[in-house]
Amino acid sequence: MSAPAAVSSIERLQELLDGSPFIRFLGMRAIALDHGRQEVVVSMPLTPDHERHPATEQVHGGAIASLIDVAGDFALVILLGGAVPTINLRIDYLRPAIGDLTATATVRRAGRTIGVVDVDVTDRSGRLVAVGRGCYGMTVG
Amino acid sequence: MSAPAAVSSIERLQELLDGSPFIRFLGMRAIALDHGRQEVVVSMPLTPDHERHPATEQVHGGAIASLIDVAGDFALVILLGGAVPTINLRIDYLRPAIGDLTATATVRRAGRTIGVVDVDVTDRSGRLVAVGRGCYGMTVG
Amino acid sequence: MSAPAAVSSIERLQELLDGSPFIRFLGMRAIALDHGRQEVVVSMPLTPDHERHPATEQVHGGAIASLIDVAGDFALVILLGGAVPTINLRIDYLRPAIGDLTATATVRRAGRTIGVVDVDVTDRSGRLVAVGRGCYGMTVG
Amino acid sequence: MSAPAAVSSIERLQELLDGSPFIRFLGMRAIALDHGRQEVVVSMPLTPDHERHPATEQVHGGAIASLIDVAGDFALVILLGGAVPTINLRIDYLRPAIGDLTATATVRRAGRTIGVVDVDVTDRSGRLVAVGRGCYGMTVG
Numbered sequence: 001m002s003a004p005a006a007v008s009s010i011e012r013l014q015e016l017l018d019g020s021p022f023i024r025f026l027g028m029r030a031i032a033l034d035h036g037r038q039e040v041v042v043s044m045p046l047t048p049d050h051e052r053h054p055a056t057e058q059v060h061g062g063a064i065a066s067l068i069d070v071a072g073d074f075a076l077v078i079l080l081g082g083a084v085p086t087i088n089l090r091i092d093y094l095r096p097a098i099g100d101l102t103a104t105a106t107v108r109r110a111g112r113t114i115g116v117v118d119v120d121v122t123d124r125s126g127r128l129v130a131v132g133r134g135c136y137g138m139t140v141g
Numbered sequence: 142m143s144a145p146a147a148v149s150s151i152e153r154l155q156e157l158l159d160g161s162p163f164i165r166f167l168g169m170r171a172i173a174l175d176h177g178r179q180e181v182v183v184s185m186p187l188t189p190d191h192e193r194h195p196a197t198e199q200v201h202g203g204a205i206a207s208l209i210d211v212a213g214d215f216a217l218v219i220l221l222g223g224a225v226p227t228i229n230l231r232i233d234y235l236r237p238a239i240g241d242l243t244a245t246a247t248v249r250r251a252g253r254t255i256g257v258v259d260v261d262v263t264d265r266s267g268r269l270v271a272v273g274r275g276c277y278g279m280t281v282g
Numbered sequence: 283m284s285a286p287a288a289v290s291s292i293e294r295l296q297e298l299l300d301g302s303p304f305i306r307f308l309g310m311r312a313i314a315l316d317h318g319r320q321e322v323v324v325s326m327p328l329t330p331d332h333e334r335h336p337a338t339e340q341v342h343g344g345a346i347a348s349l350i351d352v353a354g355d356f357a358l359v360i361l362l363g364g365a366v367p368t369i370n371l372r373i374d375y376l377r378p379a380i381g382d383l384t385a386t387a388t389v390r391r392a393g394r395t396i397g398v399v400d401v402d403v404t405d406r407s408g409r410l411v412a413v414g415r416g417c418y419g420m421t422v423g
Numbered sequence: 424m425s426a427p428a429a430v431s432s433i434e435r436l437q438e439l440l441d442g443s444p445f446i447r448f449l450g451m452r453a454i455a456l457d458h459g460r461q462e463v464v465v466s467m468p469l470t471p472d473h474e475r476h477p478a479t480e481q482v483h484g485g486a487i488a489s490l491i492d493v494a495g496d497f498a499l500v501i502l503l504g505g506a507v508p509t510i511n512l513r514i515d516y517l518r519p520a521i522g523d524l525t526a527t528a529t530v531r532r533a534g535r536t537i538g539v540v541d542v543d544v545t546d547r548s549g550r551l552v553a554v555g556r557g558c559y560g561m562t563v564g
Contacts, residue, residue: 020192021189021191021195021201022192022200048162049162049166051162052224053160060161060163060164061207061230062164062211063203065210066207069202086232086234088231089231089232090230091230091231093226093228093229
C-alpha cells in the first residue's frame with residue numbers, strides 16, 4: 001500500500017465508527033491506530049444488553065463477532081479511508097469473555113481486491129478470549 | 142440423538158431466546174422448529190439501530206453474525222434443552238441484507254462432543270444474503 | 283449467470299482435472315455435473331498413500347481438504363470454463379472418512395467477483411464425513 | 424499446559440510425521456520445535472506432483488491446506504505426544520505459492536477439550552503466501 005494514510009487520527013476513526021448506527025449501538029470506541037503496523041485497536045464496553053446470561057458480565061458471542069468484524073474492517077479503513085464490505089469472517093471463541101473487551105486488528109494482506117485481517121480479543125482481565133479472521137473487499141462502500 | 146426432544150414448542154423456544162439479554166436486545170423471534178429435520182427458524186426485525194449506514198435499511202454484518210450464531214445454537218437447543226457454547230463460527234456475506242432477516246438453521250452433525258450447524262439467511266425480498274456455519278460444544282451451560 | 287455453460291461434458295471436466303498435476307496425483311475423477319443446479323460431483327479413490335495411519339483405510343484430512351477445494355472450484359469451472367483461484371476455504375470434519383470419497387459441490391453464490399460453494403463429502407458407507415465451504419475469485423487463471 | 428513436553432526432539436517429530444502415509448507422501452519435514460512458544464516449523468518441498476498447473480512451480484492449494492493441517496496438528500503433538508483429530512480448518516490464500524514451503528504453527532489456546540492453532544506459510548522467496556487456523560480435539564488418536 002503505497003497510498004498515503006487515509007485516516008490518521010483517533011478522532012477521525014471514532015467519527016467513522018459513529019457514522020454506523022449498529023457500531024454506535026454497541027458503543028465501540030477507537031483506542032489506537034498504527035499505520036506502520038497496519039493495526040487498529042477498538043474497544044467495546046460491557047453493558048447489561050451485551051450479556052449472554054443476565055447478570056453474569058459474560059459478553060454474548062454475537063457481540064464479540066460484531067467487534068471482530070468492525071475492528072477488522074477498520075484496520076483497512078485506516079488505509080482506504082472508508083468502510084469496506086466483509087466477504088467472510090471466522091471467529092474462534094477461546095474462553096468466556098468477561099467485562100469490557102479490546103480488539104486488536106492487524107492486516108495480514110492488503111491486496112488489490114482482497115484484504116485479510118487478524119483480530120485478537122482480550123477481556124478486562126487481559127486474557128485472550130477470542131480470535132477472528134476476516135476477508136474484506138478492497139472497495140470502499 | 143435418541144433422546145426425546147428437549148424443546149418442542151415455539152413458546153418455549155422464545156422463552157429461552159428472551160432469557161439472553163443480547164438476543165432480546167436484537168429482538169430475535171422464534172418462528173419455527175422441526176425436530177425431524179433438526180431445524181429452527183429465527184427472525185430478526187430491522188430497527189434503525191441495526192443499520193450499517195443510516196437510513197439504508199441495510200443490516201450490519203455484526204447483527205447478521207449474531208443472528209447466525211443464535212440460530213445455529215438454537216438448532217441444538219431443541220435437541221439438548223439449553224444453550225451450548227459456540228466453539229467457532231464462519232459467515233459468508235453474499236449480498237447486501239435489506240430489512241427483516243430470517244435465518245434457517247439445520248444441524249449437519251450432532252455428535253457426542255461437537256455439533257455442526259448450517260445457517261441460511263434470507264432478507265425481506267427472500268434472497269439468500271448470507272450463509273453461516275457454526276461449531277458448538279454439546280454441553281449445555 | 284446468463285452465460286452459456288462453459289463446460290458441459292464429464293469428459294471435458296475430467297480433462298481439466300487431469301490438467302492439474304496435484305489433482306491427478308490424488309486420482310480425482312469427475313462423476314457428474316448439473317448446470318441447472320450448478321453442481322458437480324468429484325470422487326477420490328482411497329490409496330495407501332492417502333491414509334492418515336497405515337492400513338486403516340482412513341483418509342487424511344489434508345486429502346479431504348484437497349478434494350473439497352477441487353470440487354468447489356470445479357462447480358465454478360462448469361460456469362466459467364477454467365479453474366479459478368481459491369480465496370479461502372473451510373472444512374469441518376464430522377466423522378472418520380473410510381475408503382473412497384465422493385464430494386458434491388453446489389454453488390451458493392456466483393457473483394461478479396466472488397463465488398461461494400458448499401461441498402458435502404460422503405465416504406464409501408454413504409455417511410456424511412466432512413462439509414466444506416470455499417470462496418473463489420471469479421477470474422479464470 | 425503444565426504437563427512435561429511430550430515430544431522434545433526434531434528426530435522424534437519427524438518419526439511421527441513419517442508414521443502417517445499421507446504426510447510422507449507429500450514429503451513433509453520437521454524443521455524446528457519450541458515448547459516455550461508452543462510452536463513447530465514444518466516444510467514441504469516442491470515436487471512436480473504438487474503443482475497446480477504443469478511446470479509453473481506453483482503449489483496447489485490442496486497441498487498447502489494439507490501442510491497447514493499437519494503443522495497445526497503437530498504444534499499440539501509436541502504438547503500431547505501424538506496426533507489429534509482436526510475438528511475444522513480455515514485457509515486464506517494470500518499470494519501464489521512458489522517452490523518449497525515453510526509452515527510455522529503457533530498454539531493460540533490449548534484447552535482441556537479444544538486446541539486452536541495459527542499457521543503462517545511462506546514460500547521460497549520468504550513471502551507470506553497463506554494463513555491457516557485449525558481447531559483440534561485434545562485427545563490423541
